[in-house]
Amino acid sequence: QVQLVESGGGVVQPGRSLRLSCAASGFTFSAYAMHWVRQAPGKGLEWLAIISHDGSSRYYAESVKGQFTISRDNSKNTVFLQVDSLRVEDTAVYYCTTVHEYRGWGAFDIWGQGTMLTVSS
Amino acid sequence: DVQMIQSPSSLSASIGDRVTITCRTSETISIYLNWYQQKPGRAPKLLIYAASSLQSGVPSRFSGSGSGTDFTLTITSLQPEDFATYYCQQSYNTPDSFGQGTKLEIK
Numbered sequence: 516q517v518q519l520v521e522s523g524g525g526v527v528q529p530g531r532s533l534r535l536s537c538a539a540s541g542f543t544f545s546a547y548a549m550h551w552v553r554q555a556p557g558k559g560l561e562w563l564a565i566i567s568h569d570g571s572s573r574y575y576a577e578s579v580k581g582q583f584t585i586s587r588d589n590s591k592n593t594v595f596l597q598v599d600s601l602r603v604e605d606t607a608v609y610y611c612t613t614v615h616e617y618r619g620w621g622a623f624d625i626w627g628q629g630t631m632l633t634v635s636s
Numbered sequence: 637d638v639q640m641i642q643s644p645s646s647l648s649a650s651i652g653d654r655v656t657i658t659c660r661t662s663e664t665i666s667i668y669l670n671w672y673q674q675k676p677g678r679a680p681k682l683l684i685y686a687a688s689s690l691q692s693g694v695p696s697r698f699s700g701s702g703s704g705t706d707f708t709l710t711i712t713s714l715q716p717e718d719f720a721t722y723y724c725q726q727s728y729n730t731p732d733s734f735g736q737g738t739k740l741e742i743k
Contacts, residue, residue, distance in 0.1 A: 550732070560672075560680065560723055560734040574730050577637075610679055614727075616692075621727025622670040622685035629679055 517541035517625055519611050524630035527601055535596040537611030537627055545569070545589040547615065550623065551596045553607040561607075566594065601634045608632075638662055638726045642735025648743040653714045657738045659707045659724035668728035671700055671709045674737075675720045683722075684709065716742075 523535040537549070551563040564575045564585040573585050584597040594611055608629040615625045639662035649655050659669065667687035672680035682691045684700035687707055697712045711718055719742050724735040 552734075559737045560674075560725075562725075562732040562734065565730065565732075576731050612679075617685045620670070620686045620689075621668060621732065622682055622691075623672075623680070623725070624682045624685075624691065626679035626681075 517615060519613070519625055519627035521609065521611055521627040521630035524609065524632045526633045526635060528636055529601055529603060529634055531601055532597065532599045533601065533632065535598065535609050535630055535632070537594045537596075539592045539594070539613075542615060542625075544592040547613050549585075549587060549594040550612050551583075551585060551594075552610045552612055552623075554610070554629075555604070555607040558607075563609075564596065598632070601632075603634050606632060606634050637731055638665060638729050638733050640724060640726060640733050640735040642724055642738055644738060645736060646739045646741065648741050649714055650743045651714055651716060653743075654710065654712045655714060655740065657709045657722055657724075657740075659702075659709070659735050661705045661707075661726055664704045665726045665728035667703050668726055669700075669702065669707045670725045670727060671698075672723045672725065673718075673720045674723065680723060711740075714740075 518540045521537045548567050550565045553561050566573050566585045570587050587594045610629045612623040612626045641660045669687045671684040674680040683694050688700045699710050721737045721739045723737050
């Protein structure tokens with residue numbers, strides 16, 4: 516079945532870096548743009564970044580521009596989020612998501628289970 | 637960027653009640669408005685896309701309406717499994733943006 520599985524979260528000290536991964540299965544990954552969304556503890560959803568189906572185009576939220584980098588490896592059906600210069604306020608559950616059935620409407624119908632990133636000294 | 641104002645931020649209701657959640661955008665977005673339900677510890681789940689279209693498998697007690705800048709999510713005859721947090725999301729412009737969420741609690 517269509518599935519996204521994130522990994523790579525953990526506890527990291529401020530200022531360090533981490534790479535989050537999201538493995539896709541059950542659909543033609545190389546045909547779909549991919550997004551990252553995060554949710555700080557007790558807070559709402561924050562859209563972070565999008566990468567086009569072929570990796571040629573990327574766009575970031577202002578809050579993470581220059582700090583986060585989205586990339587993908589279509590040969591491995593995986594999208595990544597490189598998170599650098601981590602701050603305590605980057606503590607959140609990080610979700611990857613995609614618009615699978617409703618491409619004309621931008622509705623995120625497939626979500627991973629999320630990976631928790633805690634930034635703490 | 638499109639700003640989203642969702643209200644109320646929290647809502648108490650009883651089983652069988654009808655509830656309405658609203659979402660207003662800072663600029664017109666046609667019908668590029670989607671609604672999600674999220675339960676604690678779980679990923680969001682798509683309920684409504686294109687303002688009023690029901691995602692496959694979502695009960696018909698959920699409905700959406702609106703266009704332009706004003707949208708509503710209505711749940712008729714609340715069931716125990718409906719108590720959750722609801723988010724609107726605009727997909728008209730990049731960056732996508734979400735409302736602040738509405739936590740629906742049992743009265």
